[in-house]
Amino acid sequence: MYMIQTVGLTKRFGSFTANDHIDLAIPEKEITCIVGENGAGKTTLMNMLYGLLEPTEGEIRIRGSQVKLRSPIDAIANGIGMVHQHFKLVPSLSVYENILLGAEITKKGGLIDRKEEIRKVEELIHNYHFELNPLDKVEDISVGSRQRVEILKMLYRNVDILILDEPTAVLTPQEANDLIDRLKDLKEKGKTIIVITHKLREVMEVSDSVVVIKRGKVVGSMRTKDTSEQELAQMMVGRDVMLTVENDRRKVSDGGVIYQAENLTTINSFGKECLKNVSFQVARGEILGIAGVEGNGQSELVKIISGLMEATAGRVMFDGEDVTNIWPDKLRQKGIGIIPEDRFAQGLCRTMTLTENAVAGYHTQKEVCRGGLMNTKVMRQRRDSQIERFDIRVGDLEGTVGALSGGNAQKIIVARELSAGPKLLIACQPTRGIDIGSIESIHRQLLEYRNQGNAVILISSELPEIMSLSDRVIVLYKGEVTGEVDPTKTDMMQIGLLMAGITDKEAAQ
Amino acid sequence: MQLMISILYDCVYHSAPIILAVLGGLFAYKANVLNIALEGMMLNGALFSVLTYYFTRNFAFALLVCLLTTLLYGLIFAFFGVTMKGNVIIVGLAINMMSTAVAGFILVMMKSSNIIIPEFDVNALKLNIPIIKDIPILGPILSGHPVLTYVSFLLIFLTSLLMYRTRFGVYVRVVGESEDAAKAIGLRVDLYKYAAILLGAVGCALAGMNLALDRLGLFTNSMVAARGFIALAAIYCGRGKPVQSSLYAILFGLSRSLAVNLSVYAGEASGLFDCFPYLLMIVVLGAASYVKYKNVKVRGFQV
Numbered sequence: 001m002y003m004i005q006t007v008g009l010t011k012r013f014g015s016f017t018a019n020d021h022i023d024l025a026i027p028e029k030e031i032t033c034i035v036g037e038n039g040a041g042k043t044t045l046m047n048m049l050y051g052l053l054e055p056t057e058g059e060i061r062i063r064g065s066q067v068k069l070r071s072p073i074d075a076i077a078n079g080i081g082m083v084h085q086h087f088k089l090v091p092s093l094s095v096y097e098n099i100l101l102g103a104e105i106t107k108k109g110g111l112i113d114r115k116e117e118i119r120k121v122e123e124l125i126h127n128y129h130f131e132l133n134p135l136d137k138v139e140d141i142s143v144g145s146r147q148r149v150e151i152l153k154m155l156y157r158n159v160d161i162l163i164l165d166e167p168t169a170v171l172t173p174q175e176a177n178d179l180i181d182r183l184k185d186l187k188e189k190g191k192t193i194i195v196i197t198h199k200l201r202e203v204m205e206v207s208d209s210v211v212v213i214k215r216g217k218v219v220g221s222m223r224t225k226d227t228s229e230q231e232l233a234q235m236m237v238g239r240d241v242m243l244t245v246e247n248d249r250r251k252v253s254d255g256g257v258i259y260q261a262e263n264l265t266t267i268n269s270f271g272k273e274c275l276k277n278v279s280f281q282v283a284r285g286e287i288l289g290i291a292g293v294e295g296n297g298q299s300e301l302v303k304i305i306s307g308l309m310e311a312t313a314g315r316v317m318f319d320g321e322d323v324t325n326i327w328p329d330k331l332r333q334k335g336i337g338i339i340p341e342d343r344f345a346q347g348l349c350r351t352m353t354l355t356e357n358a359v360a361g362y363h364t365q366k367e368v369c370r371g372g373l374m375n376t377k378v379m380r381q382r383r384d385s386q387i388e389r390f391d392i393r394v395g396d397l398e399g400t401v402g403a404l405s406g407g408n409a410q411k412i413i414v415a416r417e418l419s420a421g422p423k424l425l426i427a428c429q430p431t432r433g434i435d436i437g438s439i440e441s442i443h444r445q446l447l448e449y450r451n452q453g454n455a456v457i458l459i460s461s462e463l464p465e466i467m468s469l470s471d472r473v474i475v476l477y478k479g480e481v482t483g484e485v486d487p488t489k490t491d492m493m494q495i496g497l498l499m500a501g502i503t504d505k506e507a508a509q
Numbered sequence: 510m511q512l513m514i515s516i517l518y519d520c521v522y523h524s525a526p527i528i529l530a531v532l533g534g535l536f537a538y539k540a541n542v543l544n545i546a547l548e549g550m551m552l553n554g555a556l557f558s559v560l561t562y563y564f565t566r567n568f569a570f571a572l573l574v575c576l577l578t579t580l581l582y583g584l585i586f587a588f589f590g591v592t593m594k595g596n597v598i599i600v601g602l603a604i605n606m607m608s609t610a611v612a613g614f615i616l617v618m619m620k621s622s623n624i625i626i627p628e629f630d631v632n633a634l635k636l637n638i639p640i641i642k643d644i645p646i647l648g649p650i651l652s653g654h655p656v657l658t659y660v661s662f663l664l665i666f667l668t669s670l671l672m673y674r675t676r677f678g679v680y681v682r683v684v685g686e687s688e689d690a691a692k693a694i695g696l697r698v699d700l701y702k703y704a705a706i707l708l709g710a711v712g713c714a715l716a717g718m719n720l721a722l723d724r725l726g727l728f729t730n731s732m733v734a735a736r737g738f739i740a741l742a743a744i745y746c747g748r749g750k751p752v753q754s755s756l757y758a759i760l761f762g763l764s765r766s767l768a769v770n771l772s773v774y775a776g777e778a779s780g781l782f783d784c785f786p787y788l789l790m791i792v793v794l795g796a797a798s799y800v801k802y803k804n805v806k807v808r809g810f811q812v
């Protein structure tokens with residue numbers, strides 16, 4: 001029997017078809033993975049199943065009968081629960097308040113019965129063998145714990161279908177393994193589980209069957225045991241793909257240290273130290289990877305070294321000069337290229353044209369701007385050479401950046417920063433949320449740049465990216481460096497331990 | 510001693526309308542709606558309470574009309590600011606200008622620069638609380654205020670209860686803090702924003718009535734004198750927490766009371782004392798903002 005079936009389910013946004021006649025059949029008490037590239041339409045599909053979006057056409061059947069889901073409440077009433085990629089929790093409320101949000105237990109007179117609520121949540125945590133303290137505030141707990149809160153929130157509502165959207169994106173490898181065990185356990189308890197992901201290793205590990213979506217259409221549906229990672233990747237992208245880039249790691253030069261950060265420290269807006277004595281060096285011809293679970297200080301570190309945030313203590317030396325706390329325009333003048341964390345918040349201006357974005361950050365250069373007037377001829381030349389050299393697919397040369405896909409927008413930044421010929425490149429999340437083709441291209445660019453004898457600082461939450469590109473990796477945990485590893489001589493699990501704050505010394509004990 | 514008692518009595522007296530506006534307004538703050546229309550709503554409460562009483566001589570009726578008309582402003586604000594997703598500053602500004610204009614129009618119709626209720630005995634409205642009124646020093650400070658003044662102080666605790674111990678309060682805070690979380694559990698976000706704004710209107714209506722009818726029995730078009738904005742400042746300084754925000758309201762009440770009582774001794778410079786509450790507002794807001802942002806090390810646009 002099928003738990004969920006969709007028949008010809010279609011969702012259009014204006015002229016864009018996000019989901020095109022999708023026929024799904026999700027078997028009961030199994031784990032089904034839905035895979036596809038970023039932008040393939042996986043999340044749209046799930047949002048329709050959860051009542052957040054209304055289908056343009058087609059129908060949804062749950063346990064064989066047709067339903068109309070107008071809101072998440074309808075979905076929950078039909079036994080469907082969803083754990084979103086970006087958690088829908090209220091940070092200032094406690095774990096138990098979040099779990100019971102919308103289902104509060106009240107005494108006569110309308111006041112909330114805190115004691116009873118805490119007791120119920122403790123019972124729930126105990127029943128499913130989760131590790132959580134119901135009284136902790138959500139803002140104080142780890143990302144992994146927050147995800148457990150989200151799952152419990154759904155389980156409390158007695159759902160028997162659980163949809164998880166990219167659940168391992170923010171977890172350490174250990175936490176991800178733990179989640180996989182939990183999901184298998186829930187399956188044993190009779191739940192039907194749908195996991196949306198693009199991580200194929202996890203698909204193979206966790207699922208009973210798998211559905212591949214490409215450009216809004218189902219392109220494959222099979223039992224997991226009958227397929228392989230390579231085949232799935234090929235289906236997702238539509239051609240053969242290299243799962244990892246080729247990195248010869250030849251020592252290009254031993255040009256010595258070009259960049260040196262010493263004891264960088266800063267505080268967050270609550271006055272708490274979120275970065276503590278972070279020191280590292282980067283040599284010419286080397287990619288230094290900075291790994292860690294999101295929220296452990298990488299974001300602050302990148303902001304400091306790219307001039308967007310002030311360090312309260314510490315020093316940064318670049319090419320023999322002190323560049324601590326200087327602003328981004330000065331950093332670029334000194335020969336540091338910056339690919340910022342959020343491409344549309346800090347890297348590009350969505351509403352401005354490609355031409356303007358092609359010189360953004362370099363607009364004070366004499367060739368670009370003289371006497372306060374921008375030289376559009378030079379700007380156009382730069383735009384065209386960047387587009388050609390980096391193979392950027394652009395519809396309208398005079399159009400805005402907002403019209404580009406994520407991958408092409410990101411390539412504009414990479415092209416702009418590399419064309420300026422920097423001696424060091426800070427690349428933060430250079431391939432987040434973009435298509436595999438663009439990822440491959442950006443990875444190749446980074447390696448080529450390194451092979452020319454330049455230095456790169458690579459910050460990424462995608463561990464495989466860090467492992468395949470970097471020459472050395474440092475790991476951040478709670479704002480401190482927990483260790484440095486050689487990616488050729490270590491494995492994911494070892495880095496995972498460091499990401500969880502467990503250092504060699506502790507592990508040895 | 511007498512001056513001290515007088516200052517403290519006036520402090521209670523001047524705090525009450527600000528507290529009422531604060532307690533109403535903080536719901537909108539918690540629901541993440543910036544309601545600068547508190548000022549205009551308060552003026553409307555003052556106008557219609559006095560006007561209705563002028564014609565009917567009936568307190569209950571005055572209260573009813575004052576509430577209903579102010580709620581209407583609340584609905585207008587909510588409709589344009591929430592449903593139509595307009596800019597709440599502009600909508601709020603419009604309401605502030607509109608209520609002044611309505612008041613001006615009515616005053617012109619009545620051919621007077623103010624509405625004074627004839628034979629209105631302000632002292633008759635003052636409630637002397639048995640036992641408390643006989644306590645030395647405290648008695649003359651705490652006793653002898655109009656009903657709404659007592660109500661305002663009681664409401665501080667009721668508002669805390671509503672905000673932190675009921676479903677409604679939790680939902681308002683969730684809507685303000687994380688709209689996504691609210692939508693994910695199927696809360697009707699707009700509904701809670703409406704409710705928060707309308708509660709603000711109720712608070713402002715009571716504040717206006719307390720200010721004009723209860724205390725003075727008269728209305729003039731400039732009588733609110735930025736108390737709505739002072740209430741907003743108190744809400745921001747107290748981060749929307751009922752007790753803290755009310756304490757700021759009392760601080761502003763105290764400054765007003767000091768200005769009134771001390772200006773008696775100032776001779777020709779007495780007018781300068783009227784600046785005191787407003788200067789205090791600037792200083793307190795500046796200090797609150799300094800404390801809030803002193804640890805922000807991120808440059809530029811991000812907070």
